[in-house]
Amino acid sequence: MENKKIKELKVSAIENGTVIDHIPSNAVFQVIRILKLEAFENMVLFATNLESKKYGKKGIVKVSNKFFAPEELNKIALVAPHASIIEIRDFQVQTKTVVETPDRIKGIVRCFNPNCITNIEHIPAIFAVVDKEDTRLKCHYCEKITTRETMEFR
Amino acid sequence: MKNKSLVSINDYSKEEQLRILDIAQEFEKKPVQTILQDYVIASLFFEPSTRTRLSFESAVNRLGGKVVGFSEASNTSVKKGESLRDTILTVANYSDLIVMRNPVEGSARFASEISPVPVINAGDGANQHPTQTLLDLYSIRKTQGTLDNLHIAMVGDLKYGRTIHSLVIALCNYNTTFHLVSPVELKLPSSVKMHIKERKLTYHQYTEMDEVLPHADILYMTRIQRERFSDPLEYERIKNVYNLHKDMIADTKENFRVLHPLPRVNEIAINVDKSPKAYYFEQALNGVFVRQALMASILGIK
Numbered sequence: 001m002e003n004k005k006i007k008e009l010k011v012s013a014i015e016n017g018t019v020i021d022h023i024p025s026n027a028v029f030q031v032i033r034i035l036k037l038e039a040f041e042n043m044v045l046f047a048t049n050l051e052s053k054k055y056g057k058k059g060i061v062k063v064s065n066k067f068f069a070p071e072e073l074n075k076i077a078l079v080a081p082h083a084s085i086i087e088i089r090d091f092q093v094q095t096k097t098v099v100e101t102p103d104r105i106k107g108i109v110r111c112f113n114p115n116c117i118t119n120i121e122h123i124p125a126i127f128a129v130v131d132k133e134d135t136r137l138k139c140h141y142c143e144k145i146t147t148r149e150t151m152e153f154r
Numbered sequence: 155m156k157n158k159s160l161v162s163i164n165d166y167s168k169e170e171q172l173r174i175l176d177i178a179q180e181f182e183k184k185p186v187q188t189i190l191q192d193y194v195i196a197s198l199f200f201e202p203s204t205r206t207r208l209s210f211e212s213a214v215n216r217l218g219g220k221v222v223g224f225s226e227a228s229n230t231s232v233k234k235g236e237s238l239r240d241t242i243l244t245v246a247n248y249s250d251l252i253v254m255r256n257p258v259e260g261s262a263r264f265a266s267e268i269s270p271v272p273v274i275n276a277g278d279g280a281n282q283h284p285t286q287t288l289l290d291l292y293s294i295r296k297t298q299g300t301l302d303n304l305h306i307a308m309v310g311d312l313k314y315g316r317t318i319h320s321l322v323i324a325l326c327n328y329n330t331t332f333h334l335v336s337p338v339e340l341k342l343p344s345s346v347k348m349h350i351k352e353r354k355l356t357y358h359q360y361t362e363m364d365e366v367l368p369h370a371d372i373l374y375m376t377r378i379q380r381e382r383f384s385d386p387l388e389y390e391r392i393k394n395v396y397n398l399h400k401d402m403i404a405d406t407k408e409n410f411r412v413l414h415p416l417p418r419v420n421e422i423a424i425n426v427d428k429s430p431k432a433y434y435f436e437q438a439l440n441g442v443f444v445r446q447a448l449m450a451s452i453l454g455i456k
């Protein structure tokens with residue numbers, strides 16, 4: 001109980017909306033970008049470098065009055081493979097799920113290879129996720145590996 | 155394998171690859187036939203590659219087929235900004251099979267997916283060049299009588315050479331022992347080595363080739379390109395380290411053969427050419443039979 005109160009103080013509670021927890025601290029801004037929250041008009045709260053038993057340091061993002069489609073949220077698995085998604089209604093936890101890295105990714109990530117056909121003609125890049133933990137994406141066309149470090153979102 | 159495009163060597167299973175080699179053997183015995191006389195093959199070379207193009211076109215011509223296409227993109231609608239999609243869809247109207255060389259990586263996969271006729275990748279940038287791999291396999295099998303359990307030494311630029319990468323991956327099907335000789339900065343990338351490790355095959359890495367020669371069944375030489383080095387002196391030094399001379403092959407095994415995808419610069423001295431162990435020119439000729447086999451197979455004639 002005591003513990004819970006302290007947690008709430010760190011990042012304020014929201015009445016309705018989505019909490020994205022267990023984001024690696026260095027991926028918080030990427031999550032914000034992937035979900036296009038920069039242009040979002042309602043309240044968005046975020047924090048980085050919070051203490052976490054599981055991960056050492058973690059980040060969290062809270063978006064009020066917004067519920068996402070699973071395929072939208074699964075995009076963030078690319079930078080936050082263990083993120084949990086909590087939907088809140090009337091300050092109550094409604095559902096709690098974990099993001100799932102898809103096996104195949106189409107359209108959202110750019111192939112890092114500038115000489116790839118997807119970057120030369122307007123073709124959505126398609127990747128097979130060859131390593132979900134380290135996020136290694138093999139381009140269906142040029143067969144090169146895009147990593148978390150070289151990843152860019154369209 | 156009718157209508158089955160070949161973009162990456164792994165598009166064909168081991169059995170399918172061997173089937174192509176078997177058909178190629180038939181064509182080697184009888185390279186001039188008329189089985190393609192009712193067929194038009196499109197040969198689309200968006201960048202010049204005289205060697206590969208002539209090999210394909212010779213393969214078609216000797217089987218009585220017709221070739222349409224271009225040998226470089228500069229005089230075509232491509233130069234005027236036509237998309238690859240439009241070029242492929244147009245050309246598919248005029249041909250039964252498309253052979254394409256394109257410097258853009260992934261272009262062949264894309265073409266094969268939108269084209270109503272099958273596509274053979276004749277090289278897409280640094281990515282894939284599967285007919286080279288097939289002719290290498292054919293040459294190895296022909297000179298050794300088998301593909302299994304061989305000691306294969308690969309020398310030169312193992313980092314950027316796509317020919318090497320595809321060949322390593324293909325040879326992983328045959329319990330090969332790999333001897334990898336390269337300067338430290340041009341070592342085989344881990345993404346390719348991964349295939350060797352997955353199959354639990356043995357590989358050794360060296361920076362000089364002398365030690366390898368007595369053990370090797372095949373010595374696969376490749377070119378080291380100047381542009382891979384930021385320091386021109388380093389290039390000059392390395393270029394002369396990986397240089398094969400006639401006296402170096404004196405004590406090699408009886409079945410030892412030297413292969414090279416050509417063109418060479420100075421990595422094989424001219425005095426090696428006359429040795430019965432030099433096989434690189436025959437290797438190039440084998441490319442014609444392998445391409446005949448591949449086209450006949452994809453068109454459903456063989």
Ligand SMILES: [Zn+2]
Pocket residue numbers: 111112113116117118139140141142143144260
């Ligand atoms: Zn790509």
